[in-house]
Amino acid sequence: MRRISIALILFVVVLLSTSCFDAHEVDDYAYVTTVGVDKGIADKWRFSFQITNMRTGGPKEGSGGKEAPEHVTITIDAPDFFHAANVLDTSLARTLNFRHTKYIVISREIAENGDFTETMGPIIRFREIRRTAGVIVSNTSAQSFIEEFNPKIGISMARLQEGLMEQSKQTGFFPQIQLKEFYSTLKSNYKQPIAILAGVNDFSHLLPQKAENDTQKKELGKRIAGEIPRKGGNTIEFFGTAVFDGDKMVAELDGYETRIMLMMRGEYSQGVFSFSDPLKPELHISVNLRQRRKPKIKVQFEDGNPVINIKLMLHGELLAIQSKIDYEESNKIGYLETVMEGIIKKEAEALIDKAKELNTDFLYFGTHVIRNFTTIQEWEKYNWIEQMENVKAIVDVDVRIRGTGTMIQTSPVKGVEVEGK
Amino acid sequence: MDEGKIGNIEMICLLVNAIACKAFFTSIAAVVEKVGTAGWYMTMISAAVSMGVFSLMYMLIKAHSGKNILEIYDETVGKKAGKALALISCLILFLSASITLREFTDATNVYLLHETPPGFIVGMFILAMTVVCCLGIEGLGRLAKLLSYILLFNFLVVMILSYQRIEIYRLYPLLGYGLGNTIKNGIVRSSAYGEIILAGVFAKALNDTKDAGKIGYRSLILGGLVIAIILFAVIASFPYFIAIELADPLYIMVSLVQHGRFFQRVEVIFIFTWNLSTLIGLTAIFYGAINCYCHAFNIKDKKPIIISFAISIYLTTLIIPSISIVLDYVVPNLRDYGWIGFYSPIFIAWIMWFFFKRRKQTYYEKN
C-alpha cells in the first residue's frame, strides 16, 4: 500500500515536471495584429508586422485615464515569411504569435506582379493564422499602410480591426473578403478572387475653403481608396475592390462598381444610394437600399454559350429629397423606382461588360452555371474560367421603395424669393 | 467470461461512437479526393452494404441464441478454425484502433498541443483507455450513454452554427466523378462501418442476444447519418479542390464560425466533442479486440491482457515515422482492404452454417 502511494506520487511529480510542453503564459507572446508584404530590396520580400502592446485595461492604472495602446511596426527583408518571423524573434523579448492576426496586407506592386502565391500562399498551411483574416490590397506600400493603421480615436486595436470589416455590411463600398474565400477562389474553377482595396488618405484631397475648384473632380463614389476628400479621424480607409485573375491583379473597381458587384453576388447588405433627381438634375435624391432577396440567376445554353438572366431585387426607403418635390405620392414613387431601376441596370451592364473585357468572373456566375453539369469531368473540360467573354447577360432590376422616413409629405419652403413648384 | 449486462441504448451509443469517431480526421479529405462532390451519398451506399453484411451476422446470431459471434465461429467452423477467425477479428480491430489513434494524435499535435511529443499524447490516451477498460463493459456502456447525449447535442450545435458558410452550389456537380465511380468506392469503403462486428462480439452483454440485430441496424443508420452530415457540411463549406487539402476539415470548419463580433472562436465546444467521442469509440474497439483474444485462448481474467495490449498499441501507434506514410499507404489500405478483415470471418461462418449446419440443426430440432 505504501509502495503504491509512493509510486503514484513519484509518477505525478515526474509528469508535472516533464510535461506541460506547450504551456506558455499569455505574456510570453507578442501578438501580431497585421501582416504586410512589399517588394524587398536587401532580400526578396519586405515583411512588416504590427505588434500591439496589450496593456489596455490594467486596473492598477485606475487613476489618470487610460494609456493609449502602443503599436509597433517592425519591418524586415527576408526571402520567406516564416524565416522573417523567426529572425525577428531575436530582437524581441517575446515570441511572435500570429493567432490574433486580423489582416493580411499586400502592396499593389506585388498583386500586379502575381506574386501572391509565392509570398503569402504558404501561410495557409500555418496553424496559427486563422482563415478569417481579411485580405487587403494597399494602394500605398504595405509598410506605410500598417504604420498608419492605428486607432486615432481611443478604441482598442482589435475593435478597430473588427469594426472596419463590419462596415462592408453597412455601406457596400468594399467587399468582405477573408482568407478562406480568397484562397479557395484562387484555386477555384468557377470563381475568381477579389480583395479589399485600401489606402492611406493624407487628407490632401480636402482642399481648404479658399482654394480654386478641384481640378480632378470625380463623383464621390467613383473614387478609390486614398482619394476621398475628407479630413480627421483615421488615416486609412477601405474603399473599392481589387480584381484578380489567378493570382495577378488586373483591375480595380471603384465604390459604385463594388456595390453593383456585391448586389449581383448576393452579398450586398445595405447602403445609401444617391442619384440625381430626374426632374432637377443638379440636385440629388438619397435612398437607403437593401437587397430584398438574393438575385435570381438562370442559366441556359445557346449554341454552347451561356445566356444568363439576372434579376436583382432591392428595396429601400427614401432618405433625402433635396429638390423638395413631393415624391412621396404613389405615382411619383413609381416613377422614382423606374428611374432607379434604369440607373442600376445601366451600371450592372457596364460592370458585366468590364468583366467580359477582362475575362474574369468576379461576379460568381460560375456558381450558377455549374448546376447544369452532372459530373466533375465535364465541368473541368468545359473550363469556365475562360468562357466569361462568351457570356450573354440580361439584367433585370426590381426596386421597391417601401418607406419615406418620418415625413409623408413635403411642403414647399415659403419665402420671398423662392420659386413655386 | 462473466460480464455484466448493459442496456440497448448504451450499446447503440458505444457503437455509434466507434463508427463515427474516425470521420473526424483525415478520412474526409480522402473521400472527397476519390469521389468529389458525391461524398455524402457515397457514405450512405457504404452503410447500406454494411447493413447487408450485418444481416448475415444477425442471421447467425438468431440461429444460435445466447452466444456471441466468437462462440458461433467455434460452432460453425470448428474449434481450430474458429480460433483463427477470432484472431483475425482481433487483429483487424486492433489495427483499426491503432491507426485511428495515430490520426488523432497527429491532429491533436497540429491543432492543440504543438510542441508535445506524440508519445505523451498517446501515452495519456492509453492510460485513460486502460483505466476504463478495467472497469468492464458495464462501466464503459454507462459512460457512453452518459456522455453521448451531450456529444450529439454539441455536434448538432456545431453543424448548425456553420450554416453561414454553407453554399449549395458547392455540392454541384451532383454526381461527382461519375456514378459508377461513386458506387464502386461506396462498396469498397464500407470498411468504414466495419466496427459493427462489435455488436456481435459484445452480444452476451445484452439482456437478450436477439436484440443485437435491432441495435446493429439502428447504430448503422445513426452512424451513417452522422458521417453523412459531416461530409455534407464539409463539401458544402469548402469547394472540393480545397477539401482535399485539409488535414482536419471539421476543425477548420468550426474555426470559421463567426457571428458578429463577439461570437467567434468557438472551437472549444468542438474539441470536447472530438476528444470524448474518440475516447469512447477507441476504448470500445480496444475492448472488443481484447474480448476476441481472450476468447481465442480461453483466458478468463482480462486485466493482465489489458495491460499488455496497452503496451502493444502504444508501440504500433508510434512505429510509423511520419504522417505522410500514414496518409499515403496505411490509411488508404485500411479503408480499401479492411473489409476483408472485418467481413470475411462472417462470410465464412455464414457459408458454413447456411449450407452445412443448418440442415443438421433443423434435423436435431425435429427429433
Added chain:
Amino acid sequence: MKMPWDIFIYKERPRKEKFELLETPEDDSNKVNRATEPEKQAYIYSDIKSNLKRIKEDFKIPLNSDVIIRELKVCGYIDAFLVFIDGLTDKKILNEVVLDNLMSGTRGMDYEEDLIDEIADKIINVGIVKKHNLFDEIESMVTNGFCALFIDGHNKCLLLELAKYPKRNIEKPENEKTIRGSKESFVEDLPTNVSMLRRLFKNKNLIVEYMRIGAESNIGCAIMYVNGIINPEIVKEIKKRINKVKSESILGSGMLEQRIEDNKWMIFPQTLNTERPDRAASLLMEGKAIIMVEGSPCVNAVPITFFDLYHTSEDNNLRWYYGSFISLIRLLGVLMAVFLPGFYIALVLYSQEMISSELLASIAGAREGVPFPTIAELTIMEVAFELIREASSRVPGTIGETLGIVGALILGQAAVQAGLVSPILIIVVAASGISSFVIPDYSLSLAIRITRFFFILMGYLAGFYGISIGMFIFFGLMCSMKSFGVPFLAPIAPKLRTSSDIILAKPIDTMKYRPDEANTLKKQKKK
C-alpha cells in the same frame, strides 16, 4: 532550626513529581484477560448474596459511584436488590411507583416459585419489563437505563425500563435550510428520533430494528424500513455489514458510514446524511433504509444514487416550474464549481487563440507585473479560499458567515492592489467557490471541491486534451460505482423504466413509479 549560614550549605531540593506515561506491555485484547481468569458463570445465581457479590465485582462498585444498589425486602421478608445507574433513571417513578409497589404492594404475599412473573404480571406497573438470566445481557441493559431487580431464590432477573435522561430539544436544522419544508431536525437521542419518524410515517409496515454495534461501548443503532416496499436483500446486507463492525468506538453516524460503505476509495459518498425527518420519511417511501446511530443527529440512508445527493427536498415541495428552475441553477453551479478553474488554466496557458482579442488584451494587461506564473497564482488563491472557508466554519456566531465570502473577496482585492495576483483570477476563483455553496449535501460538496483540484492538474498538464481525458476517467469511475448494489448514476446510466426526475422536476402527479434501480417490491406509488 535555621541558621544564617544555611544559605550557603547545599541542600537537596525535593524533587517535583513529574507525570510520565511509561510503556505498558502490549496488551491488545480483553480476551487474554478472560482466558487467564477463572471462568465466570454466565447465568445468574439463585442465591442473592452471590449475585450481589458478582454485580459489585462487575460494576466495580464502590469505585464506580454512579451505579446504585438498593437493597430491599419483598413480601416483607424476602431479600431483593435493585441495580440502576443514577443519571439514567427516572427517580420519580422509581421512588413513587417501583419501590412503593415492591415494598407495600407485595406485603403479605408468600414465597412462590414464579414470584418474578407474579410481580411482573400483577404488581409492578411499569410499561416495559423484560426477564433475563445472563449477566452480560443484564449489565448491558443496566447501562442502557434499565433497572434490574434480583430476588433471593430466583435465577431470573426482572428488568424495568425507567430510562429518563436529559437531552436536547427539537430544534431547527443547522445545515439543511429550507424555505418551505419542515424545520425540525433530529436530536441525539435514539428513541426521540424514532418517534419523530414514526409521527411522519404512520404506517404499520414501518419496521424499527434495534441493534448493538461495537464491542465495548455498546452504542445502539436502529434500522428503519418499510416492510413490503424495500427489497429484503438490502436489509439483510445492512445487518450483515453492521454485525461485522468490531471496532470499539463508533461515536457517530459518520464513523458507521465509513465502515459499512462499499468502496472506501471512491471519492463520492455512498450513503446520504440528513438531519431532517421529513426528508428521511420521503426516502423511506422510495424504498431506502434509514440507519440511526445513538448520539448523532444525522441519520444515514442507503442505497443512494448521485441524484439523491443532488436534489433537495424543495424540488418536490415547490411547483414544478420553480423546482426545475432552481435545479437548473444548481446544475450550472455544480459544473462551474468543478470545471471553471481547470478551463481557465487550459485556456490561458494552451489555447490563447480561443479567447477573443479584447479579452486577451485585458488578461494580458492584468498580468503585467505579477511575479507568479499562472498555475502558481491559481493554486495559491484556491488554497487561500479553502483556508478561509474552513476558518469561517469555526468562528462562532454571525461573524463566521460574513467572514467567509466577503473576507475572501476583500483579501483578493487587497492582493490585486498589491500586485500579487491578477484580478481575473480572483473572479474565477470566487465564482467557482461560490458555486460550490449551492450543493446541498455536505459530503458531496467536499467531493466536488477535491475534484476541482484534479481538473486543475489535468488542465495544467495538457490543456483541453488533458481535461477531456480527466473527464473520461472521472466519469468512468463514477459510472462504475455501486452503493449497496445500486449503480451510482441511475437513472441516467442504466436507463430504467421509471421517470424519476433527474434535473428538471416534473409535475407531482406524473411521478408515479418508485425508482427502479432499488428493485423495490411495490413499483407503483399510490396516488
